[in-house]
Amino acid sequence: AQKVTQAQTEISVVEKEDVTLDCVYETRDTTYYLFWYKQPPSGELVFLIRRNSFDEQNEISGRYSWNFQKSTSSFNFTITASQVVDSAVYFCALSEASGGGADGLTFGKGTHLIIQP
């Protein structure tokens, strides 16, 4: 069975600090996708990134970067020079190729990130 673990329930840092959100996943499939979503206080989940299981190249988008390591089944998310607007709940999610993925994504329990001014 697929599973996503976000061990950090809540993280609080001071603005401008770097912060890393951890995500560990379990799957028997060799083909799968990993996602990160942001949920601001308004409630709507916002898509941040998608990564397929064959592409371990790290990705950087502005202050955001993602580290995908199949050897440790991890897909960690780092925010550099954090800002108050980064405060949100962040979800890691997994989708497997088996079954076509028609039943959507499996989400972790989320990490509540608090950026203090």
Place this chain on the structure above:
Amino acid sequence: DGGITQSPKYLFRKEGQNVTLSCEQNLNHDAMYWYRQDPGQGLRLIYYSQIVNDFQKGDIAEGYSVSREKKESFPLTVTSAQKNPTAFYLCASTNGYFTGELFFGEGSRLTVL
């Protein structure tokens, strides 16, 4: 603008009453989903639908019902059989199944008094 509209945003109901949450999308997506979010629990799948007039139970379907009569609409009914219905409900859609991102609505917060 294309997107997903959920209504109402806030809803209160008395115990024993059924309530229906609306979800409409104009993204022309085939697949639609309902998730339930509880504090510290992440998102759990209630029901999903891949095409019109077809839907499947998710992990926590008991006490809920859905319909998919139109491609753009996927309403969720929370019945009186749902023992703990107070939660935040999110509707989503995609055309990409396992490869595509899910697009989410802003959610509906249901409180049972």
